[in-house]
Amino acid sequence: xxxxxxxxxxxxxxxxxxxxxxxxxxxxxxxxxxxxxxxxxxxxxxxxxxxxxxxxxxxxxxxxxxxxxxxxxxxxxxxxxxxxxxxxxxxxxxxxxxxxxxxxxxxxxxxxxxxxxxxxxxxxxxxxxxxxxxxxxxxxxxxx
Numbered sequence: 565x566x567x568x569x570x571x572x573x574x575x576x577x578x579x580x581x582x583x584x585x586x587x588x589x590x591x592x593x594x595x596x597x598x599x600x601x602x603x604x605x606x607x608x609x610x611x612x613x614x615x616x617x618x619x620x621x622x623x624x625x626x627x628x629x630x631x632x633x634x635x636x637x638x639x640x641x642x643x644x645x646x647x648x649x650x651x652x653x654x655x656x657x658x659x660x661x662x663x664x665x666x667x668x669x670x671x672x673x674x675x676x677x678x679x680x681x682x683x684x685x686x687x688x689x690x691x692x693x694x695x696x697x698x699x700x701x702x703x704x705x706x707x708x
Contacts, residue, residue, distance in 0.1 A: 601613065627669065631664065632665050633662065634662065667685070669681075675695065
């Protein structure tokens with residue numbers, strides 16, 4: 565069927581574009597975008613720069629660095645002893661109870677993916693990460 569064949573070709577074009585292959589010249593979309601950007605002048609407007617970038621690369625500039633304050637809660641195991649190391653200290657006392665670090669996040673990123681990043685950094689399980697509060701300053705061009 566001709567329409568099925570066209571649909572398959574369209575899907576292949578979309579997939580190739582998603583992985584950075586434009587298919588025509590054998591060059592990747594990234595190298596094409598970089599060469600286009602290098603040809604722009606120094607006084608080029610932001611709108612002109614965005615016009616040169618492929619859609620999938622525009623979101624990379626949206627990442628923001630956020631500060632995280634992670635606190636480990638002290639828990640008591642009633643009826644179960646804490647794991648003891650050879651020095652006689654409990655395993656929870658070896659870890660710092662609070663930790664401050666930064667993460668790069670995208671505005672469209674889900675809360676779960678943020679929890680995964682925090683869990684990976686703190687070396688704990690994802691389900692133990694509980695967001696307590698969010699605070700920050702809105703930028704001058706941020707809508708409220």
